[in-house]
Amino acid sequence: MTRFFNGLLHFRRSAWEMLASVLIAAGVVMLMQPFALTLYSWSFVVTLLGTVMFIIVSHFPE
Amino acid sequence: MLKSSVDRIAEATPHAIARRMHGLSDRALAWLFVAPSIVLLLAVNIFPLIWTIRLSFTNFRVNRPNAEVDFVGLKNYASILSDRDIWLTMQATAHFLIWTIVLQVLIGFSLAYLINKKFRGNDLWTTIIVLPMMLSPAVVGNFWTFLYQPQIGLFNYAVGFLTGADPSSFSMIGDVKLAPWAIIIVDTWMWTPFVMLICLAGLRSIPGSIYEAAECDRASKWRQFWTITIPLVLPFLMLAVLFRGIENFKMFDLVVQLTGGGPGSITELTSINLKREAFEKWRTGYASAYAVILFVTVFGLASIYVKALNKVKQR
Numbered sequence: 001m002t003r004f005f006n007g008l009l010h011f012r013r014s015a016w017e018m019l020a021s022v023l024i025a026a027g028v029v030m031l032m033q034p035f036a037l038t039l040y041s042w043s044f045v046v047t048l049l050g051t052v053m054f055i056i057v058s059h060f061p062e
Numbered sequence: 063m064l065k066s067s068v069d070r071i072a073e074a075t076p077h078a079i080a081r082r083m084h085g086l087s088d089r090a091l092a093w094l095f096v097a098p099s100i101v102l103l104l105a106v107n108i109f110p111l112i113w114t115i116r117l118s119f120t121n122f123r124v125n126r127p128n129a130e131v132d133f134v135g136l137k138n139y140a141s142i143l144s145d146r147d148i149w150l151t152m153q154a155t156a157h158f159l160i161w162t163i164v165l166q167v168l169i170g171f172s173l174a175y176l177i178n179k180k181f182r183g184n185d186l187w188t189t190i191i192v193l194p195m196m197l198s199p200a201v202v203g204n205f206w207t208f209l210y211q212p213q214i215g216l217f218n219y220a221v222g223f224l225t226g227a228d229p230s231s232f233s234m235i236g237d238v239k240l241a242p243w244a245i246i247i248v249d250t251w252m253w254t255p256f257v258m259l260i261c262l263a264g265l266r267s268i269p270g271s272i273y274e275a276a277e278c279d280r281a282s283k284w285r286q287f288w289t290i291t292i293p294l295v296l297p298f299l300m301l302a303v304l305f306r307g308i309e310n311f312k313m314f315d316l317v318v319q320l321t322g323g324g325p326g327s328i329t330e331l332t333s334i335n336l337k338r339e340a341f342e343k344w345r346t347g348y349a350s351a352y353a354v355i356l357f358v359t360v361f362g363l364a365s366i367y368v369k370a371l372n373k374v375k376q377r
Contacts, residue, residue, distance in 0.1 A: 032156035
């Protein structure tokens with residue numbers, strides 16, 4: 001966990017890619033879950049944020 | 063003096079063209095050759111995407127081309143993301159997506175594992191199994207509606223024969239509870255061979271020497287399966303899941319032919335709902351926003367999936 005946070009602080013690709021992936025996955029789950037309309041309403045923002053972040057951080061150094 | 067063929071070709075080049083090409087660097091020439099493909103890509107892929115994003119912020123209706131088009135900001139997105147009906151179609155799509163992928167991977171891998179064993183008639187069985195994949199979705203949808211007929215359908219008779227139930231007592235495509243499973247069964251029937259073929263390619267790429275070494279180490283068949291077969295086939299399997307996942311997220315033709323989204327709107331997947339918004343209600347701006355939401359979802363999922371696939375390949 002410490003390594004992950006260090007990676008975020010030092011702008012390492014793997015840590016930021018992991019964060020972006022988690023956001024995308026969370027966004028997709030929020031989009032398709034049958035439990036709360038609020039989650040559905042915010043799903044696109046979360047997915048979009050994750051996708052844009054993924055595109056940017058894939059250019060960070062390893 | 064003898065001239066080389068290159069010199070002869072150079073001399074045969076019309077003077078006007080030779081003068082125009084003179085001084086072009088290798089890089090410029092490379093760009094010259096690549097340019098037509100890039101222009102085509104921009105025209106066919108990138109331009110429509112940018113145009114769709116632009117339309118998604120307007121109230122444009124394609125059936126009223128002369129009407130004034132207003133910029134509505136994020137209104138289309140807000141209204142899609144608070145619409146309970148669209149939320150239900152997302153859930154229907156998730157149900158369809160998850161079950162088709164699970165069934166296709168399990169059955170496809172099992173079939174590939176069986177077909178990979180040497181037995182008589184192996185090639186014939188492979189051809190027979192692959193047949194559904196070669197049919198048009200419209201044809202498949204049409205003949206499965208006959209198979210699902212409660213009165214004359216073979217499917218109902220087969221279920222009746224196996225379970226003892228009255229064949230005409232249930233309707234696969236007319237029942238609210240059964241219709242989602244009806245489309246899952248047909249898609250699984252049609253596309254399991256695709257997963258099987260990819261898995262078969264993976265299984266056949268495993269060198270026999272690895273299994274021989276495992277036999278020498280007295281590894282059981284069960285252990286060989288989990289420590290050799292599965293890890294080496296996994297990249298192929300993941301590729302199959304990626305292809306089927308993207309395809310099934312966009313599933314349209316088969317379901318339209320089979321149930322038309324019904325009964326009610328229980329099998330109305332997102333692409334069917336999107337088509338209704340765009341070409342039946344003619345809400346082009348709204349449908350564009352809908353399409354952008356689906357695009358970002360698929361793009362995001364595919365990005366993390368490709369990353370995971372590369373990690374598995376590197377192992």
